[in-house]
Amino acid sequence: MSLEFLKEYEIIINENIKFNLDKIRNLDKSQSSIIDGMEYALLSGGKRIRPALCILGSLIGGLEKSKVLNFASGIEFIHTYSLVHDDLPGMDNDSLRRGKPTCHLKYSVGEAILIGDSLLTHGILLLLDSIDGVRLENQIKATRLMLEAIGLLGMIGGQSADLKQEKSCDCGLKELEYIHKHKTGKLLEGALLSGALLANSSENILNDLLGYGKSFGLAFQITDDILDLTSSVEELGKPIGSDLKNEKLTYLKIFGAKKAKEMAFLEVKECKNHISKYGVYGNYLSELADYLLERRK
Amino acid sequence: MSLEFLKEYEIIINENIKFNLDKIRNLDKSQSSIIDGMEYALLSGGKRIRPALCILGSLIGGLEKSKVLNFASGIEFIHTYSLVHDDLPGMDNDSLRRGKPTCHLKYSVGEAILIGDSLLTHGILLLLDSIDGVRLENQIKATRLMLEAIGLLGMIGGQSADLKQEKSCDCGLKELEYIHKHKTGKLLEGALLSGALLANSSENILNDLLGYGKSFGLAFQITDDILDLTSSVEELGKPIGSDLKNEKLTYLKIFGAKKAKEMAFLEVKECKNHISKYGVYGNYLSELADYLLERRK
Numbered sequence: 001m002s003l004e005f006l007k008e009y010e011i012i013i014n015e016n017i018k019f020n021l022d023k024i025r026n027l028d029k030s031q032s033s034i035i036d037g038m039e040y041a042l043l044s045g046g047k048r049i050r051p052a053l054c055i056l057g058s059l060i061g062g063l064e065k066s067k068v069l070n071f072a073s074g075i076e077f078i079h080t081y082s083l084v085h086d087d088l089p090g091m092d093n094d095s096l097r098r099g100k101p102t103c104h105l106k107y108s109v110g111e112a113i114l115i116g117d118s119l120l121t122h123g124i125l126l127l128l129d130s131i132d133g134v135r136l137e138n139q140i141k142a143t144r145l146m147l148e149a150i151g152l153l154g155m156i157g158g159q160s161a162d163l164k165q166e167k168s169c170d171c172g173l174k175e176l177e178y179i180h181k182h183k184t185g186k187l188l189e190g191a192l193l194s195g196a197l198l199a200n201s202s203e204n205i206l207n208d209l210l211g212y213g214k215s216f217g218l219a220f221q222i223t224d225d226i227l228d229l230t231s232s233v234e235e236l237g238k239p240i241g242s243d244l245k246n247e248k249l250t251y252l253k254i255f256g257a258k259k260a261k262e263m264a265f266l267e268v269k270e271c272k273n274h275i276s277k278y279g280v281y282g283n284y285l286s287e288l289a290d291y292l293l294e295r296r297k
Numbered sequence: 298m299s300l301e302f303l304k305e306y307e308i309i310i311n312e313n314i315k316f317n318l319d320k321i322r323n324l325d326k327s328q329s330s331i332i333d334g335m336e337y338a339l340l341s342g343g344k345r346i347r348p349a350l351c352i353l354g355s356l357i358g359g360l361e362k363s364k365v366l367n368f369a370s371g372i373e374f375i376h377t378y379s380l381v382h383d384d385l386p387g388m389d390n391d392s393l394r395r396g397k398p399t400c401h402l403k404y405s406v407g408e409a410i411l412i413g414d415s416l417l418t419h420g421i422l423l424l425l426d427s428i429d430g431v432r433l434e435n436q437i438k439a440t441r442l443m444l445e446a447i448g449l450l451g452m453i454g455g456q457s458a459d460l461k462q463e464k465s466c467d468c469g470l471k472e473l474e475y476i477h478k479h480k481t482g483k484l485l486e487g488a489l490l491s492g493a494l495l496a497n498s499s500e501n502i503l504n505d506l507l508g509y510g511k512s513f514g515l516a517f518q519i520t521d522d523i524l525d526l527t528s529s530v531e532e533l534g535k536p537i538g539s540d541l542k543n544e545k546l547t548y549l550k551i552f553g554a555k556k557a558k559e560m561a562f563l564e565v566k567e568c569k570n571h572i573s574k575y576g577v578y579g580n581y582l583s584e585l586a587d588y589l590l591e592r593r594k
Contacts, residue, residue, distance in 0.1 A: 028450050030458070030475070031449050031458075033461070034457045035449065085410055085414060088387075088406075088407075089406070090385075090386075090401070090405065090409070090410055091407045108387065108460075109385075110460050113382055113385060113387055113410070114382075114453055114457050116414075117382060117417070117453055118448060118449045118453045120418070121444055121449075121453065122448055124444060125444045125445070125448065128440060128441055136437060140425055147418055147419075147421060147422045147425070150418055151418045151422065152328050152331055152332065152419065153324055153325050156331065157325060157327075157328045157331070160328060160330065160331045160411050161328075163407050163408065164330070178327070
């Protein structure tokens with residue numbers, strides 16, 4: 001498993017993110033602290049898995065990747081907003097993210113709220129940036145799909161259920177699945193499907209990618225739970241065992257490590273079933289799913 | 298000055314807001330607390346001036362108001378998000394809004410962050426709701442205009458400058474104008490212009506409305522500063538003299554009450570110059586500007 005494609009996408013997405021930050025910075029130089037905060041949060045690492053999913057969805061649908069770079073970066077802006085707000089004192093109150101102080105510690109709570117708000121707003125602006133050769137109808141469809149994925153029926157719904165769980169500690173597998181499906185899964189799914197929608201993909205392609213996306217989201221979360229206990233602070237960039245400390249319900253807690261690993265393995269296998277027919281880009285998605293089982297952060 | 302039209306719009310916008318909240322509520326009943334919080338923040342009063350501006354912009358451009366109700370409500374969702382986040386402890390740390398406990402006191406800080414995030418996300422979804430008979434190109438233009446108005450080069454930029462001002466107390470008229478133009482003015486302007494863009498208005502109309510919008514925003518803020526000292530807690534729904542207490546720079550502080558009132562009067566006059574030719578809807582805009590001088594909240 002080389003994941004060469006992922007490294008290549010990471011480089012071009014990082015370049016695109018910097019380009020878009022500079023564009024805003026040059027329009028109003030007085031706003032440097034919020035832009036610096038957006039940059040700090042955006043460029044502190046991350047494999048750019050969500051933009052990669054968007055690019056692959058678009059390539060499978062037949063649209064070249066240069067067309068969707070702004071859209072894919074917009075997704076990373078939105079993902080980063082969710083991390084900044086999730087780390088805030090009223091939420092998870094985390095101090096480390098990707099090995100660095102979280103935004104509200106590096107700046108202030110007020111600035112971190114605005115940095116998150118700005119990442120979300122400008123992320124959505126990037127989704128709506130004009131794309132030569134893509135039908136407006138498809139771009140609006142893809143943008144709506146993303147907004148639904150991150151709204152109350154998606155990511156925000158998952159964050160809210162997660163917040164309640166921390167308060168009550170009274171939840172079981174059903175709640176855990178709800179939280180993960182919404183908090184993490186919907187954005188991963190949305191990234192892949194929005195790329196395919198921009199490419200005007202057929203219903204068949206959309207259904208296959210939805211199948212992949214659902215299993216990918218689940219495998220992502222199970223392996224994330226495992227990493228919280230088996231990785232190191234250096235590798236993970238945040239405290240180890242924080243789920244345990246916060247009495248969070250995890251797959252590990254319900255099923256134990258062995259069974260959780262088996263479940264992740266089965267979800268990855270399920271991912272591959274949906275996309276084996278899609279040639280080289282299908283192979284890339286396959287590599288990306290395998291990577292979940294091997295990642296150390 | 299009857300402002301009958303404003304009362305009529307307030308009723309239909311409130312109905313539309315309730316309709317849209319119910320739509321989300323019925324799709325996922327498990328998310329009741331965040332939706333309740335959105336409803337609490339949205340329906341605790343407010344004259345719906347921004348939706349009214351959007352409707353009037355659209356009517357002047359020749360598009361009937363039934364077409365833009367979702368878009369106009371979306372603007373109110375977005376305005377409300379900015380209030381909820383602005384009231385948070387890390388920001389203005391306010392306890393009263395429209396006579397009721399602020400969202401983070403009624404719910405929790407974490408929930409108020411998510412309620413704001415959800416208002417913003419679903420507000421933007423409403424901007425992108427399909428509108429029969431409006432060209433997609435115009436809807437994307439209007440939505441982008443709104444996103445720019447509320448982003449770092451608009452409202453968030455103003456909130457950030459306001460936050461810095463509170464920290465440093467080292468600012469003059471130039472900073473005050475920057476803050477007001479961005480924090481309040483851009484959204485008011487954007488509401489009016491986006492309505493006109495949806496209606497495919499001519500450059501002439503757009504320029505006239507921009508002129509009105511700029512003066513309206515300034516008059517709005519000057520009269521808001523005056524109200525902070527001359528209104529009562531009952532009328533204003535929040536503590537009186539809080540600007541003074543927080544050592545905030547205001548027009549009153551720089552110019553005194555008499556000169557500030559004169560300035561507001563001149564801006565309202567300037568508003569009217571731009572829209573006198575637009576018949577009944579121009580008259581409505583004129584009434585709306587006059588209302589700023591007489592309002593008690």
